[in-house]
Structures are given as structure tokens and as C-alpha cells.
Amino acid sequence: xxxxxxxQRQSLMGETPKTALAPEHELLKPGVKAPVQxxxxxxxxxxxxxxxxxxxxxxxxxxxLLAIVEELRADYNRHHFxxxxxxxxxxxxxxxxxxxxxxDFLERSCTSEFSGFxxxxxxxxxxxxxxxxxxxxxxxxxxxxxxHAGFLNxxxxxxxxxxxxxxxxxxxxYTFFPPEWIIYTVYLSEKIGYWRYILVYRHMEKHPEHQxxxxxRKFESWCQDENRHGDFFIALL
Ligand SMILES: [Fe+2]
Ligand SMILES: [Fe+2]
Numbered sequence: 525x526x527x528x529x530x531x532q533r534q535s536l537m538g539e540t541p542k543t544a545l546a547p548e549h550e551l552l553k554p555g556v557k558a559p560v561q562x563x564x565x566x567x568x569x570x571x572x573x574x575x576x577x578x579x580x581x582x583x584x585x586x587x588x589l590l591a592i593v594e595e596l597r598a599d600y601n602r603h604h605f606x607x608x609x610x611x612x613x614x615x616x617x618x619x620x621x622x623x624x625x626x627x628d629f630l631e632r633s634c635t636s637e638f639s640g641f642x643x644x645x646x647x648x649x650x651x652x653x654x655x656x657x658x659x660x661x662x663x664x665x666x667x668x669x670x671x672h673a674g675f676l677n678x679x680x681x682x683x684x685x686x687x688x689x690x691x692x693x694x695x696x697x698y699t700f701f702p703p704e705w706i707i708y709t710v711y712l713s714e715k716i717g718y719w720r721y722i723l724v725y726r727h728m729e730k731h732p733e734h735q736x737x738x739x740x741r742k743f744e745s746w747c748q749d750e751n752r753h754g755d756f757f758i759a760l761l
Contacts, residue, residue: 525633525672525717525750526570526640526710549627549685557685559692560631567636570643571698572706577647578654580703580760588759589657595752596664604745605671607678610738615682618736626737627683634676634687636713640753641669642693643706661756668749679739711757714750721747 550558560566582589618626648662673689680686701709725743728735735741 525636525669525753526567526643526713549624551685552688552691555681555684555686556688556691557627557631557680559635559687559696560628562697567632567639569639569692569696569698570706570709571646571700572643572703573700574647574650577658577703577706578651580655580658582655582657582760585759586657589661589756592752592756592759593657593660593664596661596668596756599664599667601668601671601745601749604742605675607675608738610741611679611682615737618683622736623683627680627685630676630680630683630739631687634673634680635692636717637669637673637676638687638689638692640710640713641666641673643710644669665753665756668753672746672749675742676739679737682737707757707760711754711761714754714757717750718747718754721750 552558644662644666648659648666651659651662677686677689721743724740725747728740
């Protein structure tokens with residue numbers, strides 16, 4: 525997960541916006557939601573100096589990085605992201621401001637997961653023949669983020685909306701950070717992502733009356749992916 529740090533809004537933990545009526549979502553085409561206006565609060569897309577990333581000297585941390593790559597390769601969550609029968613129902617009863625807030629949550633989450641996928645995939649592609657340990661790690665993390673984004677986008681489809689991810693890829697603004705900034709920023713986002721998912725999961729355990737949609741049940745194992753990603757970045761740091 526790659527989020528801009530400003531997006532850690534406490535409102536995701538429960539409070540719904542104080543709008544009286546649910547405004548219609550703007551559409552790009554039928555069933556495809558127009559992305560929210562880019563602001564400081566929307567998740568960012570990043571690019572970096574791939575040549576400098578390829579030249580990072582990781583020799584002092586090589587053993588630890590190799591161990592983390594093996595953890596990522598083990599792919600503990602490969603059977604986790606399944607839309608079981610709990611998802612197979614109509615969700616029209618989630619309406620009004622709850623529906624608007626929940627779709628907003630899905631969209632922001634999907635966009636940040638997808639942003640991570642794009643950055644990690646590109647790093648893995650560019651580093652493939654230059655820095656194979658890093659290339660492997662980025663490849664496995666891209667696999668995880670693609671799963672996360674895909675699962676969230678399918679949840680949006682339960683509300684008759686989806687995000688056009690190829691449109692986002694081409695049309696979003698990319699923020700350039702040098703590799704050192706990327707490593708620090710993404711380290712923080714991954715650990716914040718871990719805490720965000722696990723806190724939502726624990727909150728729902730304590731308050732099953734808010735468990736309006738089965739996505740939240742997936743967050744316990746899901747957050748472990750983000751935790752492993754964070755461990756990789758802290759070893760790089
Ligand atoms: Fe993720
Ligand atoms: Fe992640």
C-alpha cells in the first residue's frame with residue numbers, strides 16, 4: 525500500500541460525513557467512477573530515479589534482505605483473497621451517507637494499493653538485471669498490491685462502480701522522489717497501512733454491528749502483507 529501521509533483520516537474508523545443526502549457519483553463512463561479530484565488528501569502516485577535505485581549498495585543488509593525475499597516468496601496469502609459466499613448478495617441496503625462514505629473508503633484504498641503496485645512493478649522491471657534481490661522483492665510486493673487493489677475494485681463493483689485502473693495509470697500526476705525519499709515514505713505508508721487495516725479489523729471484532737460488508741473480515745491476514753512490505757523497507761533504510 526502506498527498512501528500520501530495526509531490521507532490517514534480518522535474518519536475511516538467510524539464517523540461518517542455529515543451530509544444529509546447521498547450525492548450522485550460522477551461517472552467516467554457507465555459503471556466506471558470518475559476518480560476523485562487530486563488534492564493533498566488523495567493517494568499519490570510516485571516515480572523515482574530508477575538508475576540510482578539500481579545502484580543502491582545493499583551489501584551490508586544482504587542477508588536480512590534475502591530472508592525477507594524468501595518470506596515474500598512463500599506467499600502466505602495466496603489463498604486469502606477469495607470472494608466467498610458472504611459477498612454473493614445485493615448491497616443496495618447500504619445506502620445514503622453510509623454508501624457514499626464506504627465507496628469513498630474503497631476508492632481511496634484501491635487507489636493507494638494500485639499506486640503501490642505501479643511503483644513496485646516498475647522498480648522490479650527496471651532492476652531485473654541490475655539488482656536481482658531488490659527486483660525479486662519488488663516483484664513479490666507488486667503481486668500483493670495487485671491482489672489488494674483488485675479485491676477492492678471488485679468490492680466497488682458490488683456497488684455498481686469500478687475504477688478504470690489503466691485510465692488512472694495514464695492520467696494521474698506522478699510525484700518524483702529520489703530513491704531515499706521513496707524508501708522512507710513507503711516504509712511509513714506500509715506500516716501505517718498495517719495499522720490502519722488491523723485497527724479496522726479489531727474495531728469490527730468489538731463492534732460487529734458496524735460489520736456492514738465482509739471486506740473487513742479479510743483485513744487480519746491482509747495487514748500482514750503490509751507489515752512484511754514495511755519490514756523490507758526498514759531493512760533498506
Ligand atoms: Fe497493499
Ligand atoms: Fe504494501
